[in-house]
Amino acid sequence: MMSLRQSHQMEELGISKAASKVLNWRRSCKLEIKLADYYLAKIYSSGSLVQGYLAISLTADICASSITISLDGVTTIRTVGQKLTTTTTHRFLKMDLISPNILELVGTTLKKNGSYEIPFQFTLPDQLDSTACAHDAVSTTVTDTHLLLPPAVGRDWDRDDMSPGVVKVEYGINACVTSNSSLNTGNSQVFTAKRTIRFIPRLSESPPLHVSLKSPRYKLRGTKSLRGNSLKRPFGTISAAAMQPEPLHLQAYGTAIAPTVIDVTLTFNPDIDGITPPKLDSTSLSLRSYTWHQADPYQAFPDQDEKPCLKQPFVVTIALAVDCPQISWTRHDLAAPSHALNLATLGLERVSWEGKSKRLRVSSPEHAVICRSSPERRTLVQTPPAPGATELSSPSLPERALHHDYDNFESPEPLIDAESSLPLTCSSNRESRAALPVAPSQHPTPPYVLCPRLASLIMYYLDHVFVWQFPYYQFKSSLGNRGWLLTCLSNGGSLSHAALALSTLHRDASQKRCSYNQEAFEFHSMALRELCQLSQHTEAETLLNDRAKLAEFIAASLTLISFEVFNGAEYDWVPHLDAVTAVLAMHSPGALLRTSSLSENDLPSPINTSADDNHELEPDLEFLVAEALWHDILACATTGRVPRIPYRHWLEGSSIVMADLMGCYNWVMIAIGDLAHLNAWKRDMKQKGTLSVPELVRRGQRIEKKLQDGIAELRRAAKAGGDIRGNVSPAPYVSQTFALASLVLSSTIVSGPCASLPEVKDAVLESVVVLRDWPQSVPLRGLVWPLYIIGCMAEANLQDVFESLLCRIREESGGFGNSGTVIKLLKSRWAAPSIRNDDGLELVFQTGGNSEDLFDEAYIVKMSLPKSV
Structure with a gap:
């Protein structure tokens, strides 16, 4: 939940690992990253869990001002020139850890000779977010390929990855502990640790290539003249034609290869009648990889672009051994006599590797293309902007005419205070809420007025998305009044932006728009920043004791879970669930939930709207706790762990009725x-x-x-009740x-x-x-x-x-x-x-x-x- 700005500062400046050790020569803090279920040859893939813990050992007292743990993917491309060699580094993947263990240690003094452990868990995604590729491309196919995660390249593998030494793709766990200024040194210290991992993505099969007859690299048909020697005239021609074969499926560890075949048709056209077809003596087969690399993003595939590529690719060719197939010629009486061999099959299931005793990990050319093609990935926790730098407004969109009852794509309008015409910024919003804590003796902050377009999205959420999320929600139950939800959705905080993101995603998906992701992800990024800032600028005790802030934190996190899962993400929702379960595990039902039930006409609200009604001064958390329990229990199917919330205490010892919500x-x-x-x-x-x-x-x-x-x-x-009719x-x-x-x-x-x-x-x-x-x-x-x-x-x-x-x-x-x-x-x-x-x-x-x-x-x-x- 903390900023990684300092942790990556040395890497961005190009300071080497040895130089960072010199900066920390005193070594009052030692960091070590331990990985669970790890062995030297382990290879992670898409959807794999990277689990472990950060061990902190101290030889002196330090005050930890920030602790960060992240999973990063970085590409390094070295361009060698005649007089200058440049190295370009790009971080395409960044996932920050959200953990209550970090909150407990930040701001405290870590004692000398003490040891601390911070567990972490990351899930490697299937692909990058759609916002990660923002540069121009000739087609959406290129953009989709850029969003695929590249495999780890350039490390000391125990097998050949067929890649050049000037390209490196690296995945690793990075940890950083920053201490406040000390009396001994007079300045702050930064302690870092890094643990690299091997990663090969699980990719779906690509469609066949479009190969033109003039393609210089791919050839599906060829013709040769046959002659006895170079001085004699040709006695015929032989042609070979093949269809694109099915791809080779190599497993990560290279222990197996799925069988595939290449169907080749040979056609012999003799110039003189009576000439018999030649004998097939040998067959050669090779595996060749092409790697293009440059500092700027690619707009098209280099091997398929109409414009000639000035840069030549790095080529690696490995000869494969294949048995010579048995062929039989069939005569076709046409205008000129010819003999044809139909479907001469080269079997690859018996392929053995020549020249290298190690099995191969094939690297596709597209992987090297995407190494430098996508800008920094949208992370699980965005780095907070400078105070006052971001307005609580709708995302900027290109002008487009879209006719729909729930939308009007005009110029973006910010959220406006009811008593002011100035845009309300994130910092002013947080400062006003922090400076005016709600108490029975104080008047609440005036409500904010949404612009019409955002108000329509909020109403769309209440009318459509909410019903889709909770199809069995009972409006006549104790949870049935959604007034508290409407109040939270209108305050311009993290829950408001998370709901706007989910509402936009649902609305545009129902209309089958092709470009619906952009606006939804912009709202999503705003919600992440607001949630991160709420956690950073609020002490842990305050968050646990302030019901309004606690409700905002839980509700926004749960809505982000729905957004990630509805958008098809496999594991990006897990950190949000971990944060919610960690907070709720610190409470008991009697301490968190109200003992007295509210009537149907009461409007429980996490935002205090009246100083005269004690019920409205306290948020009703039964709805949020019930939803969190639902996620925590059913998520065990994918996390492989037991529920983190003591569900029996909540479901047996409180007034929560899951049937009214789920x-x-x-x-x-x-x-x-x-x-x-x-x-x-x-x-x-x-x-x-x-x-x-x-x-x-x-x-x-x-x-x-x-x-x-x-x-x-x-x-x-x-x-x-079988004969009863009605609801x-x-x-x-x-x-x-x-x-x-x-x-x-x-x-x-x-x-x-x-x-x-x-x-x-x-x-x-x-x-x-x-x-x-x-x-x-x-x-x-x-x-x-x-x-x-x-x-x-x-x-x-x-x-x-x-x-x-x-x-x-x-x-x-x-x-x-x-x-x-x-x-x-x-x-x-x-x-x-x-x-x-x-x-x-x-x-x-x-x-x-x-x-x-x-x-x-x-x-x-x-x-x-x-x-x-």
Whole structure:
């Protein structure tokens, strides 16, 4: 959460690593980065978790003014000239750690001979944000390629990466501790540490290249004249034509290669009748890589640009051994006699590497192109701007005529104070709130007036996005009054900008606009800056004790979680969830939540609007805590950890009713959390070699007993009220579906994913009955999580039911979300052959390098195939 400006200052100035050691020759503070589950040859990939901790050892007392930990990706390109050699460094990836452990240490004195540990966890993304590539390009294909993460290049690999020595791509964990001015030195000290990691992205297959006949580099057809010797006239021509082959899929560790073939058609045209086709003596095959590099961003692919490229690429060629194929000629009687060989196949599944005993990691030319093509990536926590430098205004947009009821793209208008005509800046907003703490004896700060365009986006959020986020929200419940939300959305803070970002994303996606990301990400960046500044300029104790600031922090973080997941991010939402769970874990239900309930007409607001109403002076946090619990429990599927919030204390010892917000009863959520603990216990015992199967069964049965009792009660209630007509409550239907999915999940943890087990078949069949009788007034879009779990265990005769339900959800959501991805994952799961080993195919709360991620709004379920031992 702290600025990385100082931590990267030496690197940006070009000061070497040795020089930084000289600056810190006293070494009163030693930093060491420890990585979990790390070994020398480990290679990370897209979606991999980089976990570990920063160890701080002290030989003298220091006052830590800032502590930062980040995951960075940096490219270094050295341009060698006749008289001058220049080196260009560019940081394309920057992810800052948000951790309460840092807040506890910043501003305190770290004692001599003391040791401190700060855990960290980063998730390597699939690609950079769309705002990372802002330069001109000839096509969107070039821009999309620039947003792909390049592999680590130029380090001391134990294999050949076929790259030049002048290009280096490096990923690493950077840590920096800055101390205040000391009496001994008279100035501040900066202590840094760095730990590099190896990274190879997981890339999707690119479409075939468009190869013209005049292409100097790619050739799919060629013709040669045949002659006995150089003095004789040709006796014929032979032509070779080939289609573009399927790509070679090399795994990260180079231990396997997927088989592929190259189909070549040879055509021999004799000039004299009676000439037989020549004999094919040998076949050569080589792998060649081209690497272009320059300091300026590329506007087009160098090998496909119409303009000739003045710079020659760096070329590496490796000869491959291939067996000479057996061919047979077929005569075609045309105007002139000819012989043709159709589909002479060169098999690559038996390829062995010549000249190098090590296996290869192939580096695509596009990777080197994107090394210098994208500006600095939008980070998880933006570096805060100078005071007064950023206005709370709508993002700047090019003038365009867009006709829609909710938007009017005119010149951006700032948020305006009700009693002033001057733009309200971020710093003035924070200073006014800090200088005027709300108390019963003070009048609150006057409300801010939104410009019409931003007001329309706020109303769009309340009318459309909110209902889409919380499809089972009960307006008649104790959580039903959204007056507090409207007040927060109108104050111009971090929650306001986060909601504007989410509203813009949803609105433009529903209209299928091609350029909707730009404005949404600008609002998103504003929200991140506001949230970062709120955390930096607010002491930890103040944040924990001030209900208004706490509500703003939690609400903005949760909204950013929704934005990241709705936008398709896989793990960028995890730091926001960690921050919320860390804050809520420090509170108890009795201390945080109000003991007295409010009436329906009360307007609980995190922003104090009246000095006479004590209820309105305190924010109602039940809504936010319920949403945070929902995310924390269901996120165990992707993080592979247990819930960080003590969910039993909140769901059993407070007035929180999850059904009023998420449509699921408390006992179902408790069971899902217990399953996460059960799986963590099983994994831990298995690693220690002390797993007791009877104990595992007993623990699983206790959870299943509670689920079965709850489902039986829901059945009895449904029969008793079966003839009642009127408003249908979604909670019984939603809870029963989640409970049945939990039974399936419990069976996979205890017995493995066997669809033929009686308890699994019964749960799947009962869920089909529930879904068949589903009321039309209750939406289905909140059920992707249980539908995926149950659908994975569905037999062939029931798979069409789940596919049709997910297609219906996709239609209800207007294509916004990941229901289409879920359908593809289920089809892939159903088409996959049944593979069993000692552990079986597990459908559990875990992650893995070969696993696939599934996102349903903020809910993820993980399905991974463990490697055989």
